[in-house]
Structures are given as C-alpha cells and as structure tokens.
Amino acid sequence: MAREKISKIAYKTLQQGKSIAGLAHKELSSRIMNLLLPDENFRNFNIDKNLLIDIQNSMDYLREEDWNDAENNIYPLKLLFDEPWLRYLTQYPKIWLDMPNTWERRRKQNFKDLPKNIDDESYPKYYLRNFHHQTDGYLSDFSASIYDLQVEILFNGTADSMRRRIIKPLKEGLNNFSNRKKSSLKILDVATGSGRTLKQLRGAFKKERIIGLDLSGSYLKEASRFISDLDGDLIELVKGNAEKLPFEDNSLQAISCVYLFHELPRPVRENVLKEFFRVLEPEGILVLADSIQVNDSPDFIQIMENFHKSFHEPFYSDYIKDDINSKIKEIGFNNIISNSFFMTKVWSAIK
Numbered sequence: 001m002a003r004e005k006i007s008k009i010a011y012k013t014l015q016q017g018k019s020i021a022g023l024a025h026k027e028l029s030s031r032i033m034n035l036l037l038p039d040e041n042f043r044n045f046n047i048d049k050n051l052l053i054d055i056q057n058s059m060d061y062l063r064e065e066d067w068n069d070a071e072n073n074i075y076p077l078k079l080l081f082d083e084p085w086l087r088y089l090t091q092y093p094k095i096w097l098d099m100p101n102t103w104e105r106r107r108k109q110n111f112k113d114l115p116k117n118i119d120d121e122s123y124p125k126y127y128l129r130n131f132h133h134q135t136d137g138y139l140s141d142f143s144a145s146i147y148d149l150q151v152e153i154l155f156n157g158t159a160d161s162m163r164r165r166i167i168k169p170l171k172e173g174l175n176n177f178s179n180r181k182k183s184s185l186k187i188l189d190v191a192t193g194s195g196r197t198l199k200q201l202r203g204a205f206k207k208e209r210i211i212g213l214d215l216s217g218s219y220l221k222e223a224s225r226f227i228s229d230l231d232g233d234l235i236e237l238v239k240g241n242a243e244k245l246p247f248e249d250n251s252l253q254a255i256s257c258v259y260l261f262h263e264l265p266r267p268v269r270e271n272v273l274k275e276f277f278r279v280l281e282p283e284g285i286l287v288l289a290d291s292i293q294v295n296d297s298p299d300f301i302q303i304m305e306n307f308h309k310s311f312h313e314p315f316y317s318d319y320i321k322d323d324i325n326s327k328i329k330e331i332g333f334n335n336i337i338s339n340s341f342f343m344t345k346v347w348s349a350i351k
C-alpha cells in the first residue's frame with residue numbers, strides 16, 4: 001500500500017515537473033522571440049484565472065485516469081515512468097537552434113518552405129506544407145528528430161498520458177475476438193509519426209501484431225530507431241496513405257489514429273474514415289484521438305483559437321467544429337463513444 005502511494009506521488013511529481021519545464025520553455029522562447037523578432041500578430045495571450053483553474057483540474061483528471069488505468073492493469077505501471085531522457089537531451093539544443101527559422105517562417109507566413117529534393121507527386125497537396133511552421137514540414141530526418149520533444153513541450157508533458165487514452169477502448173474492443181489467438185489479431189496505428197503511440201501500444205498489447213503506418217519515410221525511420229529495442233514481437237512499419245490503406249477489406253481487428261484528423265481537410269477526413277471502415281473486420285474497433293472540439297470543451301475555446309493562430313494549422317478551425325460522431329455513424333460504425341481528457345478527445349466505434 002505504502003509502495004503504491006509513493007509510486008503515485010512520484011508519478012504526479014514527474015508530471016508536474018514536466019509541466020513546469022514545458023511552461024518555462026514556452027515563456028522563455030516567446031520572450032526571446034518578442035525581443036529579437038517582435039511581431040504584433042503573435043503577442044502572447046493572457047490566460048485568465050478561471051481558465052487556469054479549469055486547465056489545472058483537467059490535467060489532474062487526466063493524470064488520475066492514467067494512474068487508474070495502470071493500476072487496473074490496462075497497461076503496465078512502468079509506462080507512466082518511461083521517459084526517453086537521453087533522447088530529449090539531444091533534441092532540446094536542436095529545438096533552440098532551429099527556433100529562429102521557425103519564427104522567420106511564421107513572420108513571413110511562408111508555409112511552403114520544404115526540402116527541394118522531395119517528389120511532390122508522392123504526397124497529397126494538403127500535406128505539402130510546414131505544419132506548425134516546422135522546418136521541412138514532415139519531410140526530413142531533421143524534422144522527425146525533434147518532433148517528439150516539440151509535442152511534449154506543446155502539451156506541457158502530458159502527450160503520452162493523452163495518447164494512452166486509446167488503450168482502454170482498444171482492449172475492450174478486442175474482447176470481441178477473445179476466442180482467437182492474440183498473435184492472430186492485428187492493430188494498425190495510422191499516422192504513427194515517430195513511434196510514441198507504438199511504444200504505448202506494445203506496452204499494453206504484448207502478443208498482438210502491431211503495424212504503424214505513416215506518409216513520411218523520415219518519421220518512420222525515427223520510429224524504427226525509437227521502437228527497436230522494445231520487448232515483444234517486431235512492430236511492422238509501412239509507408240502509406242491513410243486515404244488508400246495498403247490492406248485488404250475486413251483484414252484488421254483494430255485501428256488507432258492519434259493527432260491526424262486536425263491536419264486533414266474535411267473531405268479527406270471522411271475518406272480516411274471510410275477507408276478505416278473498409279479494412280476493419282466486422283466487430284473490429286476504431287479508436288481515434290485528436291484535439292478537443294468546441295462543442296464538448298467550450299471553456300477551452302480561447303486555447304483552441306490561439307493554437308491555430310500561433311501555429312500553422314490551416315484545417316484546425318474547421319476540425320474543431322466538425323461533427324465526427326455523425327460522420328462515423330453515417331459511414332456505418334456502431335457503439336460510438338467519445339470522451340475528452342485535457343486537450344484530447346477520444347472516439348471509439350465498432351464496425
């Protein structure tokens with residue numbers, strides 16, 4: 001009992017420490033930016049006291065859920081303490097060195113500053129841009145090498161706790177196939193990025209076949225390095241487009257997709273959902289996680305608006321008003337459930 005209490009205090013302390021570090025970085029970097037490259041369009045927005053209390057409460061709720069899921073063996077407790085400190089240490093100076101380029105791109109509203117050697121024909125048009133003003137968009141090894149820590153800072157250290165919200169509904173959905181051998185079940189993580197979600201998934205699903213898919217070869221290479229020494233069977237990585245998944249109809253038992261939808265134009269969101277429906281086996285489970293939306297998190301509208309003003313996120317303001325629940329239903333999914341945890345909304349649905 002005492003050991004559990006100490007572990008919980010350690011977990012909360014770690015989370016609070018990451019949150020302070022994230023806030024301190026943001027405060028410092030925006031002060032330096034305002035000093036070196038002042039830009040009237042990007043003044044810091046002031047958070048009022050009530051909003052600050054709401055943010056704090058919602059972070060506490062997220063941590064509580066994360067802790068409870070681990071305690072209930074949905075995933076191992078050690079995932080909560082699994083921080084790649086060495087990786088962060090190498091990423092952090094790169095983030096600082098790259099920051100002036102990001103500020104400059106933002107000031108000039110230059111969203112098409114991509115590596116010259118990429119083959120434009122291989123990617124959808126909406127993808128060929130500097131999302132978040134990020135150097136090289138998603139199209140270089142450099143971008144992939146600092147992405148993780150950037151997300152961690154953006155969410156004040158809560159990114160993995162939010163990604164882990166997909167695990168419980170995935171487990172519940174896969175119970176529909178409890179009469180089969182676990183090693184025969186396939187879980188596809190779409191837009192897997194640099195591998196953070198794959199690591200959480202492998203922690204929770206030891207025997208199932210896990211596949212990560214992304215459009216960016218560079219992000220997949222980074223993912224491959226990140227997951228290379230994980231216990232369990234090999235995780236497969238596939239370069240592909242979520243709109244045209246390289247899988248047979250009815251061939252997968254579970255699909256997860258984290259932080260993709262807010263970066264897609266509305267018609268593409270719909271295509272992707274239809275594609276998920278096609279490749280899932282009947283009774284298969286879909287779990288989506290993405291930004292919170294206006295309807296269920298009205299108190300956080302100020303944060304949502306500031307996000308798409310400060311970062312280059314051209315489809316975000318449409319996304320936060322998109323009725324994803326209805327779309328999922330129209331496509332044919334059942335048992336649709338959605339819940340919000342701090343900055344992330346999670347949908348689950350059964351084919």
Ligand SMILES: C[S@@+](CC[C@H](N)C(=O)[O-])C[C@H]1O[C@@H](n2cnc3c(N)ncnc32)[C@H](O)[C@@H]1O
Pocket residue numbers: 127138151163190191192193194196197213214215216219240241242243257258259260263
């Ligand atoms: C915001 S990142 C999310 C990455 C990861 N899921 C995470 O939790 O950090 C969006 C990812 O979606 C990928 N992506 C965007 N459009 C895609 C598409 N049509 N098909 C596959 N991947 C796509 C990008 O390459 C990028 O890795």
